[in-house]
Amino acid sequence: MIHSCRITDNPMLRRCARHGLLLWAALAILWTAPALHADCPYCPFGQIQKVSVRKYYTLFFSSGQHGVPAGQPLMREISLTRCRNYGSTCVITVCTAELPFHPYLEFRKSVNGQPAPAQKIFWSYSTDVTFPAGQEVEIREDMLLQVLQKDLQAKIDFFEDVVTNSAWRPPIENVWVVVDLGKMYDSFRQGGALGQIPSGPGQTPAFGLSSTPLRSSPPIIDPRSTPLPTFPQFLTSQMVQLLPAGYRIQGNTLWWHWKQISDPGWGDRNTLHVEWRAWYR
Numbered sequence: 090m091i092h093s094c095r096i097t098d099n100p101m102l103r104r105c106a107r108h109g110l111l112l113w114a115a116l117a118i119l120w121t122a123p124a125l126h127a128d129c130p131y132c133p134f135g136q137i138q139k140v141s142v143r144k145y146y147t148l149f150f151s152s153g154q155h156g157v158p159a160g161q162p163l164m165r166e167i168s169l170t171r172c173r174n175y176g177s178t179c180v181i182t183v184c185t186a187e188l189p190f191h192p193y194l195e196f197r198k199s200v201n202g203q204p205a206p207a208q209k210i211f212w213s214y215s216t217d218v219t220f221p222a223g224q225e226v227e228i229r230e231d232m233l234l235q236v237l238q239k240d241l242q243a244k245i246d247f248f249e250d251v252v253t254n255s256a257w258r259p260p261i262e263n264v265w266v267v268v269d270l271g272k273m274y275d276s277f278r279q280g281g282a283l284g285q286i287p288s289g290p291g292q293t294p295a296f297g298l299s300s301t302p303l304r305s306s307p308p309i310i311d312p313r314s315t316p317l318p319t320f321p322q323f324l325t326s327q328m329v330q331l332l333p334a335g336y337r338i339q340g341n342t343l344w345w346h347w348k349q350i351s352d353p354g355w356g357d358r359n360t361l362h363v364e365w366r367a368w369y370r
Contacts, residue, residue: 139258146268150276161235165232195232196209198214198216200227264347278323326366330362
């Protein structure tokens with residue numbers, strides 16, 4: 090029986106592990122797990138399948154809300170996870186962890202379209218979710234957080250996320266990841282393009298089907314004498330790294346799609362990592 094929280098995917102959890110905080114967070118979650126429901130047992134391991142995961146990320150600039158100075162980058166994440174119960178009615182305490190030094194500015198959760206208040210204990214948001222026998226349940230999470238700075242001197246910002254399949258019945262039938270860069274691209278075109286595209290060699294993302302960093306020398310784009318940069322030019326000049334490989338481009342968004350994921354270690358090899366030049370700093 091699983092009595093402890095089952096941690097859902099959250100931005101930059103891998104970053105937490107690198108700082109040695111993941112184990113401490115896990116211990117705290119175990120310590121704060123609620124008691125078993127008298128009338129509804131906790132779900133046995135492998136009874137609940139994570140059928141599909143859809144994750145949407147939108148990068149944009151603050152207008153001064155939540156105490157974040159105007160012009161600083163924020164990220165809105167919406168996560169939709171559809172699960173299927175292959176056994177009798179049971180409960181899982183679903184937890185979403187935040188970094189202790191990087192808390193969410195907003196956090197909301199709903200189950201099948203109904204608000205599901207989360208209890209915050211330390212840096213974990215936990216909600217008891219009931220899975221009716223033989224039925225599907227959709228869990229939605231809405232989060233707002235500031236973007237992390239990777240390199241202050243070089244002005245590099247980034248975010249990371251990971252989709253996990255451990256502790257859930259395999260496979261995940263579909264995983265969709267969508268990163269909307271439209272608002273950042275518009276801002277770059279309106280005021281950030283002039284003088285911000287490097288003329289020397291640097292790391293730029295491979296375009297289209299792969300995201301292995303390439304060596305290139307992007308041309309200098311001066312909007313006073315040439316057309317403003319297209320979205321592909323924006324990606325080539327400003328995105329330092331886009332992982333994992335295999336992304337597609339549609340409009341001003343990047344997207345990935347995977348099917349039939351059974352390997353518990355798949356998420357570790359496919360961590361979403363988006364890194365770009367912070368021309369606005």
